[in-house]
Amino acid sequence: MDLTLSDEQRLLRESVDRFVKETYTADRRRRLANDTAGFSPEIWKRFADLGWLALPIAETDGGLGGGAVEIGILMEAFGRGLACEPYLSTVVIGASLISACGTKAQKQALLPKIAEGSLVLAFAHSERQARFDLADVRTTAKKTPDGWRLDGHKIAVLDGSAAGQIIVSARIDDGRGKAGRLGLFLAPRSAPGLAARDFARLGGGRACNLDLGDVRLSADALLGDISDVLPAIEAAVDRAMAALGAEAVGIMQTLLDQTLEYTKMRKQFGRPLSANQVIRHRLADMAMQCDEARSMALRAALMINAEPVERSRAASGAKAKIGKCARYVAEQSVQLHGAMGVTEELDIGAYFKRLLAFDTLFGGSAHHYRRHAALGGRAAQA
Amino acid sequence: MDLSFNAEERAFEQEVRDFIAANLTAEMKRATALTPSVFSDPDIGMAWQRALHKKGWGAPGWPVEHGGPDWTPAQRWIFEAECARAGAPNVNVMGVKMVGPVIIGFGSPAQKNFYLPRILSGEDYWCQGYSEPGSGSDLASLKTRAVRDGDDYVVNGTKIWTTHAHHANRMFALVRTSETERQQDGISFILIDMKSPGITTRPILTIGGDHEVNQVFFDDVRVPVANRVGEEGKGWTYGKYLLEFERGSGIASAKLRDALKTVSDLARSDATGRAIDDPDIAVRMSEIEVDIDTLEMTELRVLSALQTGQNPGAVSSLLKLRVSEIRQAVTRLGVEVIGHDGLYVEPMRPLYRLNETPGIPEEMLPVVPEYLNGRAYTIFGGSSEIQRDIVAKMVLGL
Numbered sequence: 094m095d096l097t098l099s100d101e102q103r104l105l106r107e108s109v110d111r112f113v114k115e116t117y118t119a120d121r122r123r124r125l126a127n128d129t130a131g132f133s134p135e136i137w138k139r140f141a142d143l144g145w146l147a148l149p150i151a152e153t154d155g156g157l158g159g160g161a162v163e164i165g166i167l168m169e170a171f172g173r174g175l176a177c178e179p180y181l182s183t184v185v186i187g188a189s190l191i192s193a194c195g196t197k198a199q200k201q202a203l204l205p206k207i208a209e210g211s212l213v214l215a216f217a218h219s220e221r222q223a224r225f226d227l228a229d230v231r232t233t234a235k236k237t238p239d240g241w242r243l244d245g246h247k248i249a250v251l252d253g254s255a256a257g258q259i260i261v262s263a264r265i266d267d268g269r270g271k272a273g274r275l276g277l278f279l280a281p282r283s284a285p286g287l288a289a290r291d292f293a294r295l296g297g298g299r300a301c302n303l304d305l306g307d308v309r310l311s312a313d314a315l316l317g318d319i320s321d322v323l324p325a326i327e328a329a330v331d332r333a334m335a336a337l338g339a340e341a342v343g344i345m346q347t348l349l350d351q352t353l354e355y356t357k358m359r360k361q362f363g364r365p366l367s368a369n370q371v372i373r374h375r376l377a378d379m380a381m382q383c384d385e386a387r388s389m390a391l392r393a394a395l396m397i398n399a400e401p402v403e404r405s406r407a408a409s410g411a412k413a414k415i416g417k418c419a420r421y422v423a424e425q426s427v428q429l430h431g432a433m434g435v436t437e438e439l440d441i442g443a444y445f446k447r448l449l450a451f452d453t454l455f456g457g458s459a460h461h462y463r464r465h466a467a468l469g470g471r472a473a474q475a
Numbered sequence: 476m477d478l479s480f481n482a483e484e485r486a487f488e489q490e491v492r493d494f495i496a497a498n499l500t501a502e503m504k505r506a507t508a509l510t511p512s513v514f515s516d517p518d519i520g521m522a523w524q525r526a527l528h529k530k531g532w533g534a535p536g537w538p539v540e541h542g543g544p545d546w547t548p549a550q551r552w553i554f555e556a557e558c559a560r561a562g563a564p565n566v567n568v569m570g571v572k573m574v575g576p577v578i579i580g581f582g583s584p585a586q587k588n589f590y591l592p593r594i595l596s597g598e599d600y601w602c603q604g605y606s607e608p609g610s611g612s613d614l615a616s617l618k619t620r621a622v623r624d625g626d627d628y629v630v631n632g633t634k635i636w637t638t639h640a641h642h643a644n645r646m647f648a649l650v651r652t653s654e655t656e657r658q659q660d661g662i663s664f665i666l667i668d669m670k671s672p673g674i675t676t677r678p679i680l681t682i683g684g685d686h687e688v689n690q691v692f693f694d695d696v697r698v699p700v701a702n703r704v705g706e707e708g709k710g711w712t713y714g715k716y717l718l719e720f721e722r723g724s725g726i727a728s729a730k731l732r733d734a735l736k737t738v739s740d741l742a743r744s745d746a747t748g749r750a751i752d753d754p755d756i757a758v759r760m761s762e763i764e765v766d767i768d769t770l771e772m773t774e775l776r777v778l779s780a781l782q783t784g785q786n787p788g789a790v791s792s793l794l795k796l797r798v799s800e801i802r803q804a805v806t807r808l809g810v811e812v813i814g815h816d817g818l819y820v821e822p823m824r825p826l827y828r829l830n831e832t833p834g835i836p837e838e839m840l841p842v843v844p845e846y847l848n849g850r851a852y853t854i855f856g857g858s859s860e861i862q863r864d865i866v867a868k869m870v871l872g873l
Contacts, residue, residue: 094480094549096779102476162476353871373867374860380870381793388772389765395478410765463754466761 096391098166105163108143109170117174119440122297125177129291131255131299132177140178141210150188154204161332161394165339169390172343175447177298179213179252185336186329187214190260193325194277194317203258203279215256217247217280217303218326225456227326232305234263234276234315241315243278243286243308249454253301254291256282261305262326265319275323277316284308296447324401331408334455335397338390338415341451345383345419348426348444352376356429372429379425382418389414406468413461416452423448478775484549491557498526499563502827507564508737509826509837511844512685513851515564516825517600517642524566524597533595534571541579541587542595548781552726552774559729569638570594570601574647577664577717581705590645590666604634604648604667604691605714612861614649615659615711619693621650623700628652628665630673630696636855640676640689644669649710664710666702673697681851683844684822718857727798728771731805735763737838738809746836750812759808766801770794792857792865799852799859806846813839 098106116136125133140146148163150156164185171180188207191200206212223229232245243263253259259280264272280287286308289301316322353376356367366372393411396404423445427434434441452458480488506519514520527533535551537543546554575594578586593599610617619632630650640646646667655661667674673696679688705713739760742751750756777790810817816835823829826840833840853859867873 094484094775094779095477095782096776097783097785098476353873357873367873370864373871373873374863376871376873377863377866380866381796384773384793385769385797388769388776391476391776392478392768392772395476407768410761410768413762414765414769459758462758462761462765465765466754466757469757469761 102163102166106166106170109145109167110173112139112143113170113174113176117176119443122175122443126293126297129254129299131252131294131297132179136176137178137210137213140180141208145180146184146210147208149184150204150208151192154192154200156188156204156208161335161397162391164332164336165390165394168336168339169343169346172340172447173347175297175344175443179215179255179298181333181336182216182252182256183207183212183214186216186333187260189329189332190216190277190322190325191316193328194322196317199279199313199316212258213252213256215250215253215259216329217250217253217259217261219249220246221248225460227330228275228323230262230264230275231272232261232263233266233272234278235266236268237309240309240311241278243280243305243310245305247303247305249300250289250303251294251300252298253289253303254282254299258282259287259303260316261303262322274319274321275326276319277322277326278310278314279316280305280308280310280314284310294450295453296450297443327401327405330455331393331404332397334408334412335390335393337451337454338386338393338411341415341419341448342383342386342390344444344448344451345386345422348422348441348448349376349379349383351441352379352426352429359431366429375425375429379422382421386415386418402468406465409461409465409468412455413458413465416458416461419448419452420458480549480553484553487550488553488557491554492561494530494532495557495561495563498530499523499561503564504562506825506827507562509841510564511683511826511841512681512687512848513565514568514638514687515566517567517639519564520566521597521600523564524571527566528595528597533597534575536572537575537579537591541591548778552778555726556729559733562733567594567597567600567639569603569643569647570599573603573717574601574666577647577704577713580716581664581709581713583701583704585701586666586704599645600639600643602637602640602643602646602669602691604637604646604650606636607633608635608690612858614714615662617649617651617662619648619650621652621663621665621698623652624697626700627697628700628703630665630667630693630698633690633692635688635690636679637676637689637691638687640669640691641678641686646691647704649714652707652710655708659711660708662710662714663707664704664713665698666704667696667698671696671698681848683846683848684820685824685844685848687848726774727794728767728774731767731770731798731801734802734805735760735767738805738812741809741838741842742812746839747812747814747816750814756808756812763801763804763808766797766804770797770801773797790870792862792869795856796859796862796866802852803846803849806842806849809842810846813842817843 144157145167147156148159152158191203220231235242259282261278261280263276263278265274265276267273286306288304291299291301294300356372357365359366389411393407396407426441427445430441433439503519503523507515532544534543535546535554539545571594578590607617607619621628621630646669648665648667649662650665651661652663653661673694675692677690678686679690680686741747816839819835821833821840
């Protein structure tokens with residue numbers, strides 16, 4: 094039992110902290126907000142040079158074999174800088190799905206490209222009717238003489254327009270016209286029939302909705318074999334939620350720090366706001382919730398290789414708890430900044446919106462408390 | 476980073492489990508489960524203390540030269556967690572966890588030699604004389620006076636909310652020995668024999684129906700000056716040192732998990748019509764479980780810091796706040812889970828020695844009293860409002 098950082102982890106944290114501080118200025122963020130790329134290719138290249146894109150890829154696949162804790166260290170810093178690079182889509186989810194499901198040839202073809210920064214990925218899974226049910230997929234895949242044909246609709250595809258390849262989930266037709274097992278398909282962004290409606294994402298970055306109409310893919314577009322990929326999707330989403338939890342911690346801490354500074358400096362009735370007990374107690378609660386979020390993000394990361402039910406309960410528990418804490422910290426940060434907090438003139442709003450996006454992604458607190466309870470059975474067992 | 480314990484620690488865990496299996500009797504377990512007050516009755520708690528002492532585990536937090544077991548922080552965590560999981564009683568917290576550390580830190584050699592072995596063996600039972608009717612959160616305004624007369628102090632005044640004063644043979648108390656400009660500077664820390672002439676104890680019944688706390692009156696009570704711990708006028712410093720132990724009693728998640736398991740078992744039983752099938756109750760159960768997971772993780776982070784010689788900081792206030800709130804949430808859910816059976820009032824105590832079979836399943840008896848008594852969790856040991864003041868000052872530097 095040791096929850097302190099190793100020397101390597103400390104170095105990683107120092108290096109990413111420095112990078113984020115130097116790179117992600119408020120000016121830069123405002124400029125990027127109107128940029129249709131959503132992120133900077135130069136920075137992506139530096140991510141690659143620093144080894145961050147290879148971080149979670151297994152050493153046998155040419156990566157650095159890092160784990161969820163290392164991802165969390167990066168994500169927390171990215172949160173402080175409100176980074177918009179497609180790290181979650183490409184590295185946390187994309188590389189994880191390819192590593193879990195891909196054939197040897199697919200891994201060899203794709204993972205080194207991710208590591209060197211030449212391949213950006215997106216994961217097209219969510220559908221309108223499904224809300225947050227990971228098993229609810231109506232997009233279909235039919236075997237054709239020379240490959241596959243995909244039809245359906247996907248929403249909230251993070252970084253879809255920037256991606257070279259999109260990993261699309263679909264029900265594989267069993268040959269008798271019935272939808273069967275869930276499969277993952279690699280679709281080039283430029284595939285005919287694949288129409289993307291790109292939009293600016295709440296809190297920074299881009300996303301798109303996808304229409305797939307008679308999209309023809311080659312036979313090797315199927316990731317791995319035809320075994321059901323739902324467990325791999327659940328594992329990848331749990332990983333994503335742990336990583337997002339760490340990112341949320343970085344955002345919350347920034348909001349707390351800025352609010353603390355502001356309440357010390359801002360004077361009303363002849364004294365700083367922070368001299369009032371009602372404000373001090375609010376700040377104490379915010380600090381407590383930041384710390385609780387930190388505990389839960391770390392817990393989700395440390396349990397990422399546990400058996401699936403335990404892993405998913407930890408991930409859902411973290412998502413629910415951090416979501417609740419994040420909402421409190423975000424809303425109180427705006428409240429304590431007064432009217433200025435509601436304007437675009439301060440950074441508070443940008444951090445607030447990223448936390449709102451965090452809470453929404455993969456389902457909010459209510460959904461994840463329900464998932465936690467449904468996976469229960471051994472609730473409260475020691 | 477690693478959440479799991481190493482081979483040595485797992486071996487220790489097994490040793491603790493074996494010890495508990497051999498020494499924690501069914502009677503102790505049942506009594507603990509049916510105790511709705513904060514502390515176990517002394518006959519139950521002290522029986523367990525004697526068993527622990529025999530094994531050399533009577534005071535987990537003490538240094539080895541005073542009879543502590545010389546455990547690492549991880550071992551202490553494992554020990555507390557296993558005791559909670561097994562449903563072991565509380566020992567005399569006021570002795571082992573409160574006055575003990577103060578005597579070790581600031582007591583004279585004579586005081587250490589006399590009192591510490593008696594705490595370990597369970598021969599002495601301690602109560603805490605801090606609060607007064609006029610001094611609750613503003614503890615430093617306390618008025619109980621100790622006036623020097625030869626080799627004695629003559630004590631006059633009153634203490635209140637004194638847990639188990641009616642069982643205790645000793646009290647540690649904060650008393651005013653001088654009037655100073657800063658009221659904290661006039662306070663001393665003294666040890667009082669509860670059999671001294673001039674002490675009377677009045678019981679106070681709590682809303683759960685338990686007699687746990689008291690008011691204690693001092694009428695010209697003579698206390699030898701030799702019973703003062705440390706320097707005159709430094710009592711506030713020692714008292715605060717002790718409160719850090721009280722607040723941070725460190726390892727609460729395992730106890731809370733055990734309490735939630737009791738509620739969860741009830742909710743899954745036919746006796747409650749399987750309350751867990753109500754999706755709202757199932758979700759609230761999950762919310763509390765997640766809160767306990769969070770608390771446990773924070774405790775483990777503190778433990779890790781201690782283990783590597785780092786100072787965890789003012790985290791004890793943070794923990795006290797969450798522990799008390801979670802405890803209240805568990806008891807509130809318990810009341811909802813038992814439904815109509817919560818209307819049944821059992822006035823007799825102790826609940827594990829009733830003369831007649833109760834009208835509801837026995838395991839439901841403590842549920843409502845626990846909720847009612849549990850309102851005190853956010854009040855004693857520094858109310859939640861005071862804890863938030865401390866967090867603002869110590870953690871946020873405001």
